[in-house]
Amino acid sequence: MDTTSLTHDHVKEILKGVMDPEIPVLSVFDMGVIREIKINEQGCNVTITPTYSGCPAMNTIEEDIYKHLHNAGIKSVEVNTVLSPAWTTDWMTEEGKQKLEEYGIAAPVGGTKDKRSLFLEDITVKCPQCKSENTILVSEFGSTACKAMYKCKDCLEPFDYFKCI
Amino acid sequence: MDANQNLYQYTLRMADNCLILGQRLAEWCGHGPILEQDIALTNISLDLMGQARNYFQYAAKVVGEDKTEDDIAFLRDGMEFQNLLLLEQPNGDFGQTVVRQFFFDSFHHVFLTKMVASKDLQLSAIAEKSIKEVTYHLKWSSQWMLRLGDGTEESHERMQVAVDNLWMYAFEGLEMDQLDQVMLEAEIGPDLNSIKAEVVDNVKNILNEATLTIPQESFVQTGGKDGRHTEYLGFILAEMQHMQRAFPGAKW
Numbered sequence: 001m002d003t004t005s006l007t008h009d010h011v012k013e014i015l016k017g018v019m020d021p022e023i024p025v026l027s028v029f030d031m032g033v034i035r036e037i038k039i040n041e042q043g044c045n046v047t048i049t050p051t052y053s054g055c056p057a058m059n060t061i062e063e064d065i066y067k068h069l070h071n072a073g074i075k076s077v078e079v080n081t082v083l084s085p086a087w088t089t090d091w092m093t094e095e096g097k098q099k100l101e102e103y104g105i106a107a108p109v110g111g112t113k114d115k116r117s118l119f120l121e122d123i124t125v126k127c128p129q130c131k132s133e134n135t136i137l138v139s140e141f142g143s144t145a146c147k148a149m150y151k152c153k154d155c156l157e158p159f160d161y162f163k164c165i
Numbered sequence: 166m167d168a169n170q171n172l173y174q175y176t177l178r179m180a181d182n183c184l185i186l187g188q189r190l191a192e193w194c195g196h197g198p199i200l201e202q203d204i205a206l207t208n209i210s211l212d213l214m215g216q217a218r219n220y221f222q223y224a225a226k227v228v229g230e231d232k233t234e235d236d237i238a239f240l241r242d243g244m245e246f247q248n249l250l251l252l253e254q255p256n257g258d259f260g261q262t263v264v265r266q267f268f269f270d271s272f273h274h275v276f277l278t279k280m281v282a283s284k285d286l287q288l289s290a291i292a293e294k295s296i297k298e299v300t301y302h303l304k305w306s307s308q309w310m311l312r313l314g315d316g317t318e319e320s321h322e323r324m325q326v327a328v329d330n331l332w333m334y335a336f337e338g339l340e341m342d343q344l345d346q347v348m349l350e351a352e353i354g355p356d357l358n359s360i361k362a363e364v365v366d367n368v369k370n371i372l373n374e375a376t377l378t379i380p381q382e383s384f385v386q387t388g389g390k391d392g393r394h395t396e397y398l399g400f401i402l403a404e405m406q407h408m409q410r411a412f413p414g415a416k417w
Binding site for chain 1: 291297
């Protein structure tokens with residue numbers, strides 16, 4: 001590929017096709033994991049940040065970014081990971097939160113500015129299945145470290161809630 | 166010790182805390198009292214392993230010598246480990262695991278709030294990232310202290326035994342030693358004396374609310390930061406390191 005025609009938007013479009021391996025309806029953009037895209041003479045440099053310290057999906061995400069960009073003809077790709085500023089659910093797009101709900105996972109309630117929602121206090125989480133607000137926390141940890149486990153007292157279904165962090 | 170060695174050893178302390186506790190919690194996998202708590206314990210372990218990797222990767226960069234995070238984690242012997250003694254204590258029953266977790270989370274959380282202000286940018290970044298996760302750990306462990314302490318007669322009894330047994334290890338992290346002093350002067354590490362009251366008060370408040378008796382003994386067992394460990398560490402490392410030592414350089 002002729003790298004003089006490589007643009008920031010072009011790379012962005014390619015990366016929108018890189019999906020979160022754990023929640024395949026969300027792209028790495030929806031998750032707020034892509035921090036920076038830099039185009040240079042050789043190709044491009046993508047900076048990502050991990051969601052949780054131990055998130056096992058980050059390796060796959062990094063490999064997928066390389067794969068997608070290489071497949072699009074961009075030979076010189078560099079992906080680097082930064083820890084700071086720390087990833088926060090505030091960076092999740094509204095579109096992403098919508099997709100989460102449709103997928104059956106309750107989206108983060110409130111922003112990290114609100115200390116109470118930040119750590120599961122005083123928040124009302126709506127059941128993604130029946131939309132009832134009559135739900136209770138079962139455990140601070142659900143199917144993955146980033147999610148908490150809730151139960152709906154109306155439809156009696158359990159569901160995951162993506163924690164505010 | 167030169168500045169690089171100091172930073173390396175100091176980073177190892179945090180790395181080893183996360184690694185050893187992470188390893189202990191992983192022993193619960195498949196053996197939790199109920200499914201949701203099996204998952205909670207292993208998720209906390211995963212968070213800690215992730216944090217450990219951040220520290221070990223940085224330690225490898227600092228020490229140079231072509232060392233990798235794996236070399237440092239898997240090829241050191243017990244005397245070179247600097248984790249707190251609390252973390253190598255056995256899982257015991259669920260109550261003992263909760264008490265161990267709560268004692269550590271109480272220290273870890275406050276320690277990290279100070280580390281965010283470290284002059285070392287990478288340690289500060291790791292702290293900034295870790296503290297969000299550790300806040301959830303502390304919430305989980307505090308809640309279980311209350312549930313089990315102020316629970317049934319049996320749960321209360323088991324919790325009291327656990328508190329009594331682990332009390333001498335609870336506050337080892339708050340004892341300043343020579344390296345802590347050096348790092349304080351370099352503005353890389355905090356003054357542990359400045360966080361002592363907060364940590365101890367938080368612990369005592371939860372113990373009171375959990376209707377548990379606070380042990381009278383004030384003796385604090387130390388040695389972890391000096392590489393003087395309890396007999397448990399040897400077994401933990403044997404299990405954790407034997408593959409790497411039996412098949413050096415093995416790859417999947």
